[in-house]
Amino acid sequence: MKYDVIIAGGGASGMTAAITAARRGCSVLVLERMDRPGKKILATGNGRCNLTNSYLDQDCYRGEKPGFPYSMLEVFGAAETLDFFQSMGMLTTDLGGYYYPASMQASTVVDTLTGKMRQLGVHIKTGTEVKKIQKIKDTFHVTCGTEKYQGRNVILAAGGMAQEKLGSNGSGYALAKAVGHTVTDVFPALVALESEEKFFQHLAGVRNVSALSVYVNGQKTAEQTGEVQFAKYGISGIPVFQVSRYAIDALRKKKKVEVILNLMPEQFTLKELMDYFRKVGYYKTAEEFLQGFLNKKLAFTVLSRLKIRPEKSAADLTQKELRQIRSMIQKFPVPVSGYKGFDMAQVTAGGVSVREVIEGTLESKIHRGLYFAGELLDVDGTCGGYNLQWAFTSGYIAGNQIEAENQ
Structure with missing residues (x-):
């Protein structure tokens, strides 16, 4: 089976991309290295999950090109994120501009995302790490050990290096380099x-x-x-x-x-x-x-x-x-x-150079049909829900570019 999109990584950005693409009628495969999607979400906000923040200015994000996220945040920002979760039956609560699930449990966020993926027919394979991505003509060939998959598009959302025990082991950087992308120096942040x-x-x-x-x-x-x-x-x-x-x-x-x-x-x-x-x-x-x-x-x-x-x-x-x-x-x-070090850091600074990614679509400037989302990119936010907001924003932006083959 050739999927409309294969997503490497089942974190916040990967799941958001999967839901967005599936809502557009696309066939979606999510490949997640850990035994379940969204493990890092469970640890955010001391287990309460600070989803987003109503305050936003030019100092909220850092990176080689700090202004890169802002045009996309105007498309899918805090208000759109709250609507996104409400559309899946999850309410949020506002604590002085910091938004959390109404249950005050990060598990609610994960359950909401995974439940929606199942309802939309997204194929999810856990315990599966992407080892190689190769584009042959108009098809991406994705290798995971002995298993191989084909997709018309690929979204790399494999996370950074912060807290490997929760899924971020830096493997996405090697995949990006292997297809010709530059990765800036990476180091721990929010630590x-x-x-x-x-x-x-x-x-x-x-x-x-x-x-x-x-x-x-x-x-x-x-x-x-x-x-x-x-x-x-x-x-x-x-x-x-x-x-x-x-x-x-x-x-x-x-x-x-x-x-x-x-x-x-x-x-x-x-x-x-x-x-x-x-x-x-x-x-x-x-x-x-x-x-x-x-x-x-x-x-x-x-x-x-x-x-x-x-x-x-x-x-x-x-x-x-x-x-x-x-x-x-x-x-x-x-x-x-x-x-x-990374085992104590909340996020990774540095990553795939945004100078090689189209602002507004997150498509690779090197390979058509290849997209990036989340912490893998050289975008890191301050404390207060900004990194999760970037995950949701970039996941939505990338997922929204995917067209179903029959359309």
Whole structure:
């Protein structure tokens, strides 16, 4: 049997492409390496699955050509995604612009997609990894071990390299290269950053709302505000994930990277606050004094980094020491020495070069009938549902290009 389209990858983009093409009357085959489709979806949003986000601006996506996704997001964006799921009998809920399934269960999203594929007659083969794609005349020959399939079109939606245990092992890059496409450097994104500073052993487990800025060779390159999580290895949390791409890219280029944390970003009058607290808490130690407005472990670390004895009387702190404390609280330096790998990353930065893909259709500029979707492309979004939105958008765009043979 020759299918109208063979889709390599049964993740969010692959399933969306399959449903879109099948709704157009196309015969569809989905080849999924894992034992079931959509395994990575199950892990998103802490198992709740943040589908999309109502907020969108030019900083939500990154890559070699950051503006590449936006014209397609206008065709199939957040509103269309919500309609898409509602058309399959799944409601969503809005939590401050972040959209989740109404059940607050990622499994609902997977069940909705797989159920619709079955209802539309999509052929799904799990435990099947695509090893080779070859185009002979107007037909694609897809090899999976001893099994071979034929299709008039192919959509490569095999994912990136983030979290291999959930299905992303980078195999799609090899397939893309084998058919003549360029793959840009790939590296982990939306991931924790590591530091060799010994004080992190003491700070492990602390959470603190902070404003953070990434400096590369002394130049500010990114900034975010949110709850930073301190760990034995360094810093984590959503604001760290958001800026990690810039830090990692610089580290890979052997540049010096430092994150500066403002531990009290909402306190604009820190001097006045400290003067008042010192006045009313003159009987306290320096450590107790700082604990009046700062996490206990952070207070100890601030003093230790400044070599101020924690047991020193607050009343005896000099004006120079008070200035040093204020400066350390507002500019807490974290030298970045490394980062967690793909097994901990939420997404892959880099991928199939979008310069070789037609914007608006996602068809290859090299092979007619070959399309790309999802994380495999050099498009990565920030936290907040943007990567899943790109998966749904690109899956819809690619699937919508497929015509049934009898049409």
